[in-house]
Structure formats: structure tokens, C-alpha cells
Amino acid sequence: MARTKGSVGADTKTAIYSAAKKLIEAKGFEAMTLRQLAAEVGVQPGSVYRYVESKDELLQALMNQHMVSLIENWEKLERKGDDPVSRLKAFVAFHIRYHIERRADVVIANLELRSLGEEYRADVVTKRSQYEVNLRNILSDGVKTGAFPKVDLEVAAFAIIAMLTGVCFWYRPDGRLSIDEIIEVHQKLVLQGVVG
Amino acid sequence: MARTKGSVGADTKTAIYSAAKKLIEAKGFEAMTLRQLAAEVGVQPGSVYRYVESKDELLQALMNQHMVSLIENWEKLERKGDDPVSRLKAFVAFHIRYHIERRADVVIANLELRSLGEEYRADVVTKRSQYEVNLRNILSDGVKTGAFPKVDLEVAAFAIIAMLTGVCFWYRPDGRLSIDEIIEVHQKLVLQGVVG
DNA sequence: TAATTAAACGAACGTTCGTTTGATTAATAG
């Protein structure tokens, strides 16, 4: 056999990328083999190389795509004119929802940085801190206007993002709380802490 | 050559475990090869098997050791008679300090669960939630005494632990803030949030 | 000192990995 009936390159490429996401999320990048990936797509191992330069380049593409679209989507939603409290609540809501809906992307972006070649890693790291600046700016504005008391911006931003991203690792669609409820709890925690 | 001068089994075993921690932290478990591990220890690949049943068992041992000693160390330190606010502050301080001082252990325990065989994974997961119960109890007591307003205990505990553990992934010993200062910022964030 | 045990070597095992290549068939364009 050779070319199969009804085969379309663009579709195969899409299938490869989404199968890769699924497998890397479940097993990790190093543990996923190209043979598993090919099998998941329903194709021979060698055929993957029509759409992917190498295994490393595949990981790079996945991570980059995720970071770019994360940044873009927040930029689309952000209301820079709003007061800092509203903006912070909006950021919390956006981050949690976006990440829950793209669990595989997030898991990959957060667990597989080590597997990325050095050439690519710096680029992803840059994009990540580019996203984090959005949160730092909100906090900084809040401190300026007096809405928030003085706080170490860098640490607070790291802490908040870690907390929000963490949702991905325990959230279950059939869990006790809805996404909206989870967002509410986190908004309260971020703004007021446990003491209230 | 065969047995080398001055070789002591206990020392070699220790060297294997700490080299494994270092390499897994840096590259990930799947990416670390036994040949790299042996080279780091200064021994032939086959010799590792005098001290380790298999690569999988090595990972299991590392993760289990970490979880057991994490639980033990908190139990030693906990003051169950104190008020909830003090206990929560103590937990924050302990968790951050303990984790920063054992970065490799923490990175492994948090990133390599997927690489653990199913037989072992459940055990580690159980130990983890066993540790998390400590925090939930503090929060629960605080809500009971009225020190904390009502909050979803499960979500709050997850959120706080994610935030605290996150420190491991950005902390640098030569950074701007000392560990004590980082702890202070986090205590304030946990208790009062950014609004204060 | 002789016998025994501990510790490591060195070489190899079969398997699987990522990747390359050339042939072969399906779809498309002239």
C-alpha cells in the first residue's frame, strides 16, 4: 500500500498535533515514542516525518503555539481602563478558564520545558514572562492607586500564577464544583486571603 | 579491573541516589539514562544494579523517601494547640523552607508522577493527600473558631499548596529576596490576599 | 596466610528508539 484513499495532508497534520498533545500529556514527551504517535494517528512511523521535522521540533511547535495563543487571548479580553480590582478578578477568571479548557497544552508547557532544546527554550521562557507581565502590571497599578497595599510584585505575581495554574492538576469535569465556582473561590483567595 | 581501591558499598549507594536526584531534576526521569547515571557516579552501568532493582524502582524509592520524610518533618514541627492563624503561618513557613532546601526532591515528586508505574503511583498519591490533610485541618479549625470566614476547604488547600510549592520553580539562592522575606510575603498573601 | 565475601568491571544481550529512503498508490492539473 501507499497513499490511502481520502487522505488529506492538512487533516493528517492536525491529527498528528492533537495526538501528540494527548500522548505527551499522559506519558510525557520523552516517554512518548513516534511509533505510539503514529499508531494513534493511524499511520506508519515514517509518515510522521512528512509533517514534522523532528521529535524536538514537534515539542517546540506545540509549546510555542500555546504561549502565543495564551498571550493573544488575554490581550483580546483585557480592559485596561477598568479599576485594578476588576482587572485582577478578570485575570483570575480568564487564566483559570483558559487553562482548564486546554489542560493538555498547559501540562505540556509546564512539565516539558526541560525536554526542550536550549535553542528553543529561551524563546518559550521569554513568552511566559511576557504573559506574566500582564499580571504584574495589574498589581502595580493597584498599588499605585492605593487599591492594594504595598506588596512585592514579582513574588506576588509568581504566587498567584502558580495557584491559578495549579487548578489544571486537580480539576475534574465531574467534580463537586463548577468552573465558575472554582473561579469565585480563587478570586476571593487572591483578593482577601483566608482571613477575609 | 574489578573492585576498585577504597570502594564501599554504602557510599556507592548514596552516590547513586544523589546523582539520580540531580540528573532527574535536570533532565527528567525518562531522559536520564543509566549510562549517564553511572558516569556521574564514576562506575560502570552494570554496577548500578548492585544497588538498584531497576530504573523504575529507583524512581519509586526516591519519591517515597521524599514523601515520608516530608510528612514526618511536619509532624515533628506541628503545634496542634496553637491558634489557627499561627498554625497556618507556621505551615507556610515550613512548606516553603523545606521545599526550597530540597528542590530536587520536590521537582521529581511533582513532575515525574507520570513516569511512575501504576503499582507505585497510588501509594505516592495517597501520601501526598495525607500531607495535604494537615493544611485542610488547619483551615477547618480556623473556620470553626471563626478566625477564617467560610471557605471551600479542598479548593483553598490545593490553591495554597500550589502557590507555596511554586516557589521551588523560580527561587534562586542569589535572588533579590531571602527565604525569610519570601516566606513573609506568602504568609501575607495567604492570610490577607492582595487587598490586605 | 588462606578462604570468603563485597564491589566493581567489561562485554554482551535482545529490544526499541528516532529517522531515512525508495517504491507505490490516490488525487489533481493540463
Add this chain to the structure above:
DNA sequence: CTATTAATCAAACGAACGTTCGTTTAATTA
């Protein structure tokens, strides 16, 4: 209808993997 291009297969490549094993040397015991 023919020529060309797109898409895939089937087979193989060398390298590296985790692991095993018989041998050799150092340390310990009798």
C-alpha cells in the same frame, strides 16, 4: 487521458537503551 504532485507504506538504518552475567580484584574473616 496523461502527467504530475501529494500522501503514504514498507523496510531498513545505526545508535542507544535497560539489563544480565561471568570474571576480577579489594577487603574482611577465620
